Amino acid sequence: MTKKYKRFCINCGKTGLSKEELFEGLCFDCYQEKNPLIILKKQPIIHLCKNCLAIKTKKDWINTDQLNFYEKADKLLNEDAQTYFKIAPDITAEIRLDKSSGIQDLLQHNTINFEINYNGKVHNLFEINEIQIHSAKIKLDICENCKGYKSEVSKSKIRIIAKKRNITESEIEEIIRLFKNSANIYKDPNLYILSPILSKTELIFRVSSIDFARNIANQLKSKFGAVIRESIKFVDREKSKTKKQDLNILIRLLPFFPGDVIKYNNNLYYIISIHENNVNCFDFKAKEIKKFKSKQIINGERYLLKSKLEKFIITAIYKDEIQIMDLKTYQTFEIEIKNQPHLIKINEGTEINGFREGENLYLIPFIIEGSDVKNE
Structure with missing residues (x-):
């Protein structure tokens, strides 16, 4: 043997x-x-248009936007994977950019991290499924379309800022989607949009139509309760020898969202809803719902985020008072019913949001629909 x-x-x-x-x-x-099954031969370079996020390839510029940038960038990097990496036989690899920093940060840095996931069999025996982390270099440029912007054409600049806060990624996506949908409906072959110049605090769009710019501004006002200010200047352009107008629109997004608590005129308000240029609030002092115009309340300070509200539960209801308990600390409080007329249709076991400030306890209205609204 x-x-x-x-x-x-x-x-x-x-x-x-x-x-x-x-x-x-x-x-x-x-x-x-x-x-090694994967060897980095050279650092990938992403040539990016700083105006419209188009990506430069060997042959042309590929158009992208906030909604599909990562999808298209990943595809282009994977198509050129063999240029950047030496990959062993029988091994497949996939490159994925790091999306955690967001598009706004992308234009502020000269690198972006990515992972390459590779898998397969070595000598038909060992299964491999591993990940390496690398970085790609970002080079900002201006694509041919943006270079073709004609200064002699009447143009409009739309500048969007958020009062006392950064513009969120979800707001950016919604605004860009609004521009795209509106452009499709507008159906003007001469309409062009250079979009957008990004930073953490503002978006800047340039469009060729004053009417289109005003239409966009009104939609943003309706959707976000934004405050709008526009100015027009007439300029002589040497090439055309005619006087044309430039429109500048400043759109200020409110510093708060529905569900936040704000401080305005030394009083605390709970933001119920924002529609067009109206902001519905619950006045904690007067214990009633009030309506403000956006331009009135835009200077209100964000006092407490929606996510920071505490949770309470109604533990007992008596003739003259309500007993509630803080669900985090289990501390109980007794509140006179006459001081909380907004707490309607509550029962024992009802959960309610609120917060404490020193000795004061503020409870959010449990039911607000159908309540009387007072205009301010």
Whole structure:
């Protein structure tokens, strides 16, 4: 009977290996260390238009926007994967950009991280599924379409800012979607949009139509309760020898969202809803719902985020008072019913949001629909 001998790795000395578990005298770990399955040959470079987020390829510029940038960038990087990496036979690899920083930060930095996930079988024996982290270089440029912007054409600039806060990624996506949908409806072959110049605090669009710019501004006013200010200046352009007008529209997004608590005129308000240029609030002092115009309340300060509200539960209801308990600290409070006329249709076990400020306890209206609204 033939005796089977066990072998060892000539590099690390690992013993008890079969013939199939050795590769050129090495165990799999040592073999992979000396013969990497993925080797970075050169750092990827993403040439990006700083105006419209188009990506430059060897042949042309590929149009992208806030909604599909990562999808298209990943596709282009994967198409050129062999240019950047040496990949072993029978190994498949996929590149994915890091999306955690968001588009706004992308234009502020000269690199972006990405991961390359590679998998397959080595010598038809060992299954591999691993990830490496690398970075790509960002080079900002201006694409041909944006270079083709004609200064002699009447133009409008739309500048969108948020009062005392950054513009959120979801707001940016919604605004860009609004521009795209409106452009499709507008159906003007001469309409062009240079969009957008981004930073954490503002968006800047340039469009060729004053009517289109005003239409966009009104939609933003309706959707976000934004405050709008526009100015027109007449300029003589040397090439055309005619006087044309430039429209500048400043759109200020409110510093708060529905569900936030704000401080305005030394009083606390809970933001119920924002529609067009109306902001419905609950006045904690007067214990009633009030309506403000956006331009009135835009200077209100964000006092407490919706996510920071505390949760309470009604534990008992008596003739003259309500007992509630803080669900985090289990501390109980007794409140006179006459001081909380807004707490309607409540029962024992009802959960309600609120917050504390010193000795004061503020509770959010449990039911607000159908309540009387007072205009301010």
